[in-house]
Amino acid sequence: MTHSLVCPETVSRVSSVLNRNTRQFGKKHLFDQDEETCWNSDQGLSQWVILEFPQRIRVSQLQIQFQGGFSSRRGHLEGSRGGEALSKIVDFYPEDNNSLQISCWSLWGGGGWWSVSLKAVPW
DSSP: OOOOOOOTTOEEEESOOGGGOHHHHSGGGSSSOOTTOOOOOOSSSOOOEEEEOSSOEEOOEEEEOOOTTOOOSSEEEEEESTTSOOEEEEEEOOOSSSSOEEEEGGGGTOOOEEEEEEEEEOO
8 A cells, every 4th residue: 555755754856836826826826736736837848846855765656737728748746765876766657647747666677765855957
């Protein structure tokens, strides 16, 4: 059984917010469980989300949901162990629709214990 690793102590950062309107499009909407809201980045090729967890975590799935027509076509997940720099863990290719997309970590050849942060970025 899986559960979200995001908790109140998880620190999140994003590359940008559409028109700097954090009230309507800010990062707080990433995990609010409301289908009517979302984080919306500003324009540009390189948009990202960083999550810093309060403890080491084991990642088994990546779940992403985009608004149809506003999806990244390619991306990769980065992670860090301890104080190391972020390094690429896996590439992913989301579909351009608004359904929940789940990538299983076991399909990527394993897992691992990660600390500090995970970063999903387009490339």
